[in-house]
Amino acid sequence: MKIPKKVRVAGHTYKVQWxxxxxxxxxxxxxxxxxxxxxxxxxxCHDGQLxxxxxIEDTFIHExxxxxxxxxxxxxxxxxxxxxxxxxxxxxxxxxxxxxRVDIKRNKTK
Numbered sequence: 001m002k003i004p005k006k007v008r009v010a011g012h013t014y015k016v017q018w019x020x021x022x023x024x025x026x027x028x029x030x031x032x033x034x035x036x037x038x039x040x041x042x043x044x045c046h047d048g049q050l051x052x053x054x055x056i057e058d059t060f061i062h063e064x065x066x067x068x069x070x071x072x073x074x075x076x077x078x079x080x081x082x083x084x085x086x087x088x089x090x091x092x093x094x095x096x097x098x099x100x101r102v103d104i105k106r107n108k109t110k
Contacts, residue, residue: 001053001057001060001099001100003041003056003057003060004016007067009064009067009068009071010067010071012037012067012071013037014032014037014038014039014067015037015039016039016060017038017039017040017041018041018043019040019041019042020042020043020044022040023041023044024042024044024048027046027047029041029042029044029045029046029051029056029059030042030059030060030062030063032066032070034067034070039060039063039064040063041059041063043056054094057094058086058087058090061086061089061090061093062082062083062086062087064086065077065082065085069082
């Protein structure tokens with residue numbers, strides 16, 4: 001999957017920004033800010049190691065689910081529920097062949 005520069009959720013356009021430094025300091029691989037409509041992404045795992053394409057895809061789906069939950073469900077899902085849903089959805093989409101793999105350094109599909 002090529003990570004887009006923006007994505008629309010519930011009529012709102014979320015800008016996708018690569019924020020490796022900030023997220024690295026916070027030991028996070030992604031986050032979403034619903035007031036400013038920004039999704040922050042990192043090419044690193046929580047432990048600072050370089051993430052592979054599937055981890056980045058999973059993180060992006062995770063943050064999209066937070067956006068959907070916030071816009072349609074008032075943020076009622078727990079973090080554990082979002083983790084489980086995003087990982088499950090990532091696996092299904094991958095098995096269907098709907099997620100062409102990402103070349104992390106160039107962010108281009110292989």
